[in-house]
Amino acid sequence: xxxxxxxxxxxxxxxxxxxxxxxxDGGVYYGEEGEQLKKFNIQDGMGVERLRKLLGIETxxxxxxxxxxxxxxxxxxxxxxxxLLAKNKPAILKEMLSRxxxxxEEIAYIGDDYNDLEIMKLVGFTxxxxxxxxxxxxxxxxxxxxxxxxxxxxxxxxxxxxxxSEVFELANEVITLNNGRKIGKGxxxxxxxxxxxxxNGSLEITKKLIDEAVAAKADAVxxxxxxxxxxxxxxQWEVMRDTPWxxxxxxxxxRKTEFGIAEYATIDQYCKKAGIDWFVSTWDVPSVDFMEQFxxxxxxxxxxxxxxxxxxxxxxxxxxxxxxxTGMSTMKEIENALAFINAFSPDYxxxxxxxxxxxxxxxxxxxxxxxxxLENKFPGIPIGYSGHxxxxxxxxxxxxxxxxxxxxxxxxxxxxxxxxxxxSVEPQGLQxxxxxxxxxxxxxxxxxxxxxxxxxxxMKRLRVNISDEYKTKPLIS
Numbered sequence: 001x002x003x004x005x006x007x008x009x010x011x012x013x014x015x016x017x018x019x020x021x022x023x024x025d026g027g028v029y030y031g032e033e034g035e036q037l038k039k040f041n042i043q044d045g046m047g048v049e050r051l052r053k054l055l056g057i058e059t060x061x062x063x064x065x066x067x068x069x070x071x072x073x074x075x076x077x078x079x080x081x082x083x084l085l086a087k088n089k090p091a092i093l094k095e096m097l098s099r100x101x102x103x104x105e106e107i108a109y110i111g112d113d114y115n116d117l118e119i120m121k122l123v124g125f126t127x128x129x130x131x132x133x134x135x136x137x138x139x140x141x142x143x144x145x146x147x148x149x150x151x152x153x154x155x156x157x158x159x160x161x162x163x164x165s166e167v168f169e170l171a172n173e174v175i176t177l178n179n180g181r182k183i184g185k186g187x188x189x190x191x192x193x194x195x196x197x198x199x200n201g202s203l204e205i206t207k208k209l210i211d212e213a214v215a216a217k218a219d220a221v222x223x224x225x226x227x228x229x230x231x232x233x234x235x236q237w238e239v240m241r242d243t244p245w246x247x248x249x250x251x252x253x254x255r256k257t258e259f260g261i262a263e264y265a266t267i268d269q270y271c272k273k274a275g276i277d278w279f280v281s282t283w284d285v286p287s288v289d290f291m292e293q294f295x296x297x298x299x300x301x302x303x304x305x306x307x308x309x310x311x312x313x314x315x316x317x318x319x320x321x322x323x324x325x326t327g328m329s330t331m332k333e334i335e336n337a338l339a340f341i342n343a344f345s346p347d348y349x350x351x352x353x354x355x356x357x358x359x360x361x362x363x364x365x366x367x368x369x370x371x372x373x374l375e376n377k378f379p380g381i382p383i384g385y386s387g388h389x390x391x392x393x394x395x396x397x398x399x400x401x402x403x404x405x406x407x408x409x410x411x412x413x414x415x416x417x418x419x420x421x422x423x424s425v426e427p428q429g430l431q432x433x434x435x436x437x438x439x440x441x442x443x444x445x446x447x448x449x450x451x452x453x454x455x456x457x458x459m460k461r462l463r464v465n466i467s468d469e470y471k472t473k474p475l476i477s
Contacts (some may be wrong), residue, residue, distance in 0.1 A: 005163055008125040008141060012125055014060060014107050015058075015107075016060045017062075017110050017153055018063055018111040019065050021112035021131075022149075023040055024148065024149065025149030038070060039149060040149070041154070050158070053309050054336050056344065061079055065087050071084075094122075095162055110127040110152070110153060111131070112128055117139060128142075129144050129148040131148060174187060175321055177277070177435070178295065184404050189404060189406060189437050190384070190406075191220075191405070192218065192221070192406065193430055194407050195210075195222065195439065196224045203259075203263055207270060210278075212430065213276060213430065214274045218276065219277055220277035222465070223278070223280045223281075226284060227283075227284045228258060231284055232250060232254050237251040241253050253352050254331055281299075281302045282311070292318060298321040299321070299322050300325070302325055306324060306325070306329050306337050307339075310322075312337065312340060321349035322351070327354055327355035334374075352382075354370045354386070359388050360388055366387070382405065384404050385398035385405075387404040387408050392425070395437075408424070408431055409423055410425055412426065
């Protein structure tokens with residue numbers, strides 16, 4: 001049954017609802033001047049907003065009522081498809097389908113009365129409140145546990161969100177960046193040295209870090225871009241901090257560590273000359289606008305931003321590949337983020353990184369098997385690993401478990417001043433990490449059993465019975 005509902009939900013682009021008995025409890029309320037009032041449930045309003053934000057699905061109302069309260073509620077929820085005094089609901093639906101260029105299968109409908117039956121026959125997914133008439137409940141795909149006006153619309157909306165979140169048509173097993181590099185199954189692991197804010201506001205340190213990343217043969221370096229006035233909570237602005245530049249307020253410290261146009265222009269040219277990719281994690285919308293001045297290979301969405309749909313949407317508008325981290329997140333939050341991206345574009349170039357947001361992270365909290373869980377949950381999407389541990393072995397293990405890319409914080413000296421240095425890899429460590437990952441990739445082989453030339457000598461010395469095909473095979477001198 002779930003597969004059937006999932007298939008129906010996967011096609012939905014518009015949810016239509018009746019008003020009385022669904023959005024309201026069907027009661028009649030009168031004001032002092034005899035105006036008919038309606039009692040709406042705030043949870044249903046949240047359902048309208050979540051459908052719009054997470055899946056891009058709008059809501060329409062078709063009702064036989066004409067109460068001013070219905071009009072005000074629709075305005076509040078930004079519902080533009082509002083049809084009052086509806087005598088012929090199927091005719092209204094057909095007009096909407098033609099005008100919006102939709103098919104009946106792309107419409108969901110929730111109603112409670114016999115006058116909803118005809119329109120239900122024309123749409124792809126139907127539901128009713130728990131207290132709908134028996135004949136209606138017998139006809140619909142889903143009967144809500146909630147009654148009309150008590151959250152049944154929200155329940156149906158959440159069902160659609162859940163079902164669509166489990167159906168992903170994202171099939172980018174390998175994503176090609178704008179410079180021709182490829183990331184995904186069957187490709188060499190894409191290794192990212194995250195400089196982040198470990199440059200401490202210094203271009204000199206930045207250049208040294210880039211040089212060390214190139215020497216280690218990393219594929220990319222990554223930075224972080226914030227608008228301090230947006231990202232730093234107001235109550236933290238005037239908290240005093242000891243910094244390399246002396247004692248100053250926290251907001252001034254964050255301003256001090258942010259690079260501007262001149263610094264990023266230098267970074268852009270320096271990386272191009274060195275032959276290494278570079279990109280950033282953007283923490284707010286203005287930072288995306290700022291970074292669009294440069295032709296970076298992708299954007300990274302930090303774990304803290306996984307639920308920031310305004311930021312995600314702005315990144316998607318750029319069309320650049322998006323790598324998102326999943327630290328400090330539930331599986332439901334991950335599903336919601338991917339559903340939002342899928343609604344924007346089913347084939348958007350997307351990477352997902354398993355991560356645990358602890359700095360440094362204890363081995364027992366790395367949970368590397370999540371790489372395979374994500375791979376199975378979201379087939380076709382390149383899955384990687386963003387690590388914050390202190391050792392190297394576990395990051396190499398992540399690659400052996402299927403990570404198509406890895407990211408580790410990178411510093412010149414773990415003892416340097418700053419919040420991220422302690423959980424970072426130093427230059428020699430980065431060199432060993434890249435070397436070990438490449439060795440693991442080579443050692444993985446192709447999975448086809450064979451006898452290597454190097455085994456013939458031991459075979460002839462040690463094996464009791466040698467197959468005829470190898471008895472006369474000459475040894476390599």
